[in-house]
Amino acid sequence: MMLTAISTIAVLLLASSSVTSASAEVPSWIKNNAGWWADGTIDDDSFVQGIQFLVREGVMKIPPTTQGVSSSNEIPSWVKNNAGWWADGSIDDDSFIQGIQFLVEGGIMKILPEQASDVAKQATQKTSSDKSKSSGSDSVIASLEDELEKCSEIKKSYKRLDCEKPIKQEILVHTYKTGAELFQVGPINYYWFGVNSEGNEFEISPTGQPILSVRMLAENTSSDILGLNCTSPAICNYDVWDGSKSFKYSGMDFTSGQINLNPGTSKEFNILFGPNIGYGGTQFEYDSSKSYEFRISEPFGSLNIHLDLE
Numbered sequence: 001m002m003l004t005a006i007s008t009i010a011v012l013l014l015a016s017s018s019v020t021s022a023s024a025e026v027p028s029w030i031k032n033n034a035g036w037w038a039d040g041t042i043d044d045d046s047f048v049q050g051i052q053f054l055v056r057e058g059v060m061k062i063p064p065t066t067q068g069v070s071s072s073n074e075i076p077s078w079v080k081n082n083a084g085w086w087a088d089g090s091i092d093d094d095s096f097i098q099g100i101q102f103l104v105e106g107g108i109m110k111i112l113p114e115q116a117s118d119v120a121k122q123a124t125q126k127t128s129s130d131k132s133k134s135s136g137s138d139s140v141i142a143s144l145e146d147e148l149e150k151c152s153e154i155k156k157s158y159k160r161l162d163c164e165k166p167i168k169q170e171i172l173v174h175t176y177k178t179g180a181e182l183f184q185v186g187p188i189n190y191y192w193f194g195v196n197s198e199g200n201e202f203e204i205s206p207t208g209q210p211i212l213s214v215r216m217l218a219e220n221t222s223s224d225i226l227g228l229n230c231t232s233p234a235i236c237n238y239d240v241w242d243g244s245k246s247f248k249y250s251g252m253d254f255t256s257g258q259i260n261l262n263p264g265t266s267k268e269f270n271i272l273f274g275p276n277i278g279y280g281g282t283q284f285e286y287d288s289s290k291s292y293e294f295r296i297s298e299p300f301g302s303l304n305i306h307l308d309l310e
Contacts, residue, residue: 035087035255038080092161138178144171173266176217186301187222188261195308199270202309210286211274212240212309214294218269220261226300228269231257233281237298240273240307242290248282250274 085091144167151163180191192215195202199215220226230236233248240247251272259267276283286292292307 034083038084038087089161089165090158092157138174140174141171144174169266172268173217173219176266176268180217183296183303183305185296185298185303187220187224187226188228188298188300189219189221190296190303191217191219192305202307204286205274209275210284211272212284212307214271214273216269217266218259218261219266220263223263225263226261228254228259228261228267228298229257230254230271237296238271239295240284241293241295241304242285242287245285246282246295247273247284250276250281250284 082091148164148167148171151160151167154160154163176191176193180193183190183192193200195212200213202210202212204210218228228237230238230249230252231254236249236252238249238252249271253270259269261267273284286309288310292309293304294307296303296305
């Protein structure tokens with residue numbers, strides 16, 4: 001594999017987190033792509049091309065990393081294993097990134113200088129915003145955060161993750177239900193904080209590419225197992241509409257094209273509209289004179305949600 005391909009894959013993997021104080025910023029749906037790459041669903045070239053586009057458009061922002069020098073340009077097989085484990089939540093960000101940083105510092109993986117420049121300032125922008133969602137006056141959140149703090153005392157990473165996951169999910173669901181707008185579509189409740197909230201950003205990239213991120217929580221209120229479906233950009237029950245044209249996603253985190261919800265359960269999902277990185281997507285376009293809507297068209301119901309893009 002070419003060294004440039006290795007360089008860009010390193011950019012992706014390093015973008016997920018950092019064991020240093022400079023945290024990275026990366027859409028959560030990248031984990032899905034990392035999983036596909038790990039199991040061979042996406043080949044190296046296709047994966048790398050997509051990541052190069054995202055880095056160039058500023059969708060992914062990476063922290064600076066000290067690089068070593070090496071004559072080897074071969075990616076060890078365990079890197080893909082780690083990508084898969086990271087994607088499915090078997091290992092946490094820090095455990096995964098420590099291994100990747102070892103490769104970068106050893107010179108096996110390199111970050112392209114033009115992609116890694118001027119990101120220190122960007123890397124510090126994502127702080128403890130998740131915590132800021134919860135108010136100190138919310139006794140439910142306060143209680144759950146106390147429980148979460150106790151999990152941090154567990155030394156073994158997999159046991160710590162088992163402890164943290166259900167508590168983090170409770171915090172997430174409570175935050176949505178007490179602060180987001182509710183949209184009922186048949187048996188599914190969609191909760192959304194609106195444009196310009198965390199995970200729902202709209203911006204124009206330095207190259208002029210409009211980029212829209214949509215993050216929602218879906219709750220199954222029925223007694224049946226229900227699925228949210230988006231198997232590909234061309235066959236997806238979620239898109240953006242400007243009154244005359246439909247825009248397909250650039251990336252999403254629907255595992256294998258579907259999110260299955262058991263009765264009474266909830267799941268947060270993310271969809272990105274922006275550069276066309278392949279797989280049948282479309283390039284998102286913005287015209288200030290037009291009105292935009294996020295459309296849901298599932299078998300169990302349909303809904304158009306106005307997007308205030310300014």
